[in-house]
Amino acid sequence: MSDCIQVTDDLGQEITVPFPPQRIISAVPSTTEFLFDLGLGDRVVSRTRFCRYPEQKIQRLPNIGGPKSLDEEKIAWLKPDLILANEEENDQAQIEALMEKYCVYVSKIRNVEDAYNNIVKTGKITGCEAKAREMVKTIQADFAVIPKRAKKMKALYLIWKDPYMCVSRDTFVNSMLEVCGFENCITDGDARYPVVTAETIKGLNPELILLSSEPFPFAEKHKKEFQQIVPGAKIELVDGEMFAWYESHLLQAGGYFTALIKKIH
Template identity: 45%
Template sequence: MELPLIPALPLTVTDQMGRRVAVPFPPQRIVSLVPSQTELLFDLGLGEKVVGVTKFCIHPAEARSKTAVIGGTKNFDFEKIAALQPDLIIGNKEENYQAGIEQLAADFPVWLSDISNLPEALDMIRRVGFIAGAKERGEALAAQIDASFAELATPHSAAIPVAYFIWKKPYMVAATGTFIDDMLRRAGFRNALAGLSRYPEITAEQLAAAAPQRIFLSSEPYPFGEKHLAEFQAICPAAKVEIVDGELFSWYGSRLRHSAAYFSQLR
């Protein structure tokens, strides 16, 4: 005999933007608008509750094959999302776009993260675990990540100046105020372009003047590859130029479990 479905109870929570969001608890139909948070939901054992993801949600591999793809992070397919009848949508201030979020929030509970450093990422992991009905798993995951980063502590005087590139045409770097900047610092590096704000365009002359000892070419969002190394080596002949795993620097969900060990190898 089938048991009757127990209706979800309403729960009012505050997201990382300070917005009050009424969510059925526990939610049963979740749409994720951010790749790193999609992976987090699956790693928290909530994959069966995820009904929609973006085309950029590549982890885990089954995320896009077992759920509906609802467009990109900055161009939602509103009709497809409405057809999914989500009782919770999880997004992010920076990765999504305000107009789209406001349109969705008029009809569905939308919980937003706002992350620029590790403590905020750990807070997001704990909160998403709680909201989605996996509180203990969220707490355990956040504690595991926190402990791994604690082992990376290095004196600031030993920090190696580095330039971290996210785009090629035009040249763009991750600078002050970004999650990547916080990751660099925790990994024992010093952002050679920290005087600039967030994701500025820079010239080859600015890069040469900054004189970083290391140049990191991120694997995302621009797909830097081995063919680009010589171009940056010519600008800074004394620097070590290398391709780095952009996901381990910029994904602020469960992938952070692997970041500290990777940063240790980079050092």
Template identity: 45%
Template sequence: MELPSLPALPLTVTDQMGRRVAVPFPPQRIVSLVPSQTELLFDLGLGARVVGVTKFCIHPAEARTSAVVIGGTKNFDFEKIAELKPDLIIGNKEENYQAGIEQLAATYPVWLSDISTLPEALDMIRRVGFIAGAKEGGEALAAEINASFAALAAPAVEVVPVAYFIWKKPYMVAASGTFIDDMLHRAGLSNSFSALQRYPEVTAEQLAAAAPQRIFLSSEPYPFGDKHVAEFQEMCPGATVEIVDGELFSWYGSRLRQSAAYFSRLR
């Protein structure tokens, strides 16, 4: 005889914004508003509980077919979310938009991450594992990622200045206070735009004045490709211009398992 499912018990937790959130434990109907956190939930074995994802949640491949697509990270379809009856929504301060989050939080438990460093990413992984009912998996994953970065030896050569571009029209770079900036430093590189904050627009003249030795064109969010390399090479003839895997620099969930090895190969 099949036993009836037990009702979820209330659990009050604090998110990375310092907000207190009451979550049914363990949650059974999770909506994820952030691609890297969607992948994390699946890698923690919780994919069956993920009922809603964004159109940008491309990993794993089945995420957008096994769950309902509820819009983008900055334009939620509130009617679709309501139909899903989520008992937990997981978002992020930077990737989502405040008005949408506030509207959701008026009705549902919304847990937000706020990440600009590796320790904050590891904290998120542990906390999401805990509140979603996969505490041991979250702890093990965070420990694995932490160990991989700890084993990333310091570069044998002088630290190289890098300009990391995330967008074109206008040109935008990742500067100080970003997760990408923290990843660059952990890769043994320095940020040519460390004097600026967040994701500033820069001109060709500013790039030439910064004189980076290397220019990284990220594969996302703007899909830089080989055709753009010559354009940047002309602006900064003395630099080495290359396309890099943006997911391994900016996805702060379980994909970080691959980042340290990738950074080692980039040197």
């Protein structure tokens, strides 16, 4: 019989986790990838509709729906002893309902330090703390050698079209912009993902406009419209996973950011 450990998640709730958990549900695509990278693939009992990695291994798992529309009947059938969720990626009401029936650990990630802490804490509650800490050391080492200019480039990071939406400073993506040596043009306001107009973008006058591949799939054809708004800006398509996935995907991010910065400069 498993022992149990008491932990506090990022929402401040005290939960009792069977240790080590044997039937884990991840309600977030990046977390699913992370669990496999920790070597816990045999304990992951489901995938979400948007889980992508590891491609060959997740196909065998039952689909429990999207992160914001989880299938609670399937979850009940799977009998998880731990559900890993995120306060931004998942629907609050649904997660609160699941908390009444299951052990649910909720993360809250706003910056790179939060991400490091989350990697270690998740590793700890799943019995893989040493491997998780090694991941963090590797990511930190990769980030430490990313080339940066002395003068930061003013950047605008777009995530949606019709209407245009971008990221503010209270986001994990903003933290990744800082890792790259960029300065977010969006400096104030309560909205974490504010809607902006073409006139607003023109007024911000960014030196660099980054068009993310997710959640809206910006493509080469979209670059022209932004070039017309800010003729002097550099426009780049970027891999949204590298900027927004906050767990083991960061192992790939250092090399990606280095190549992106060299291309821009």
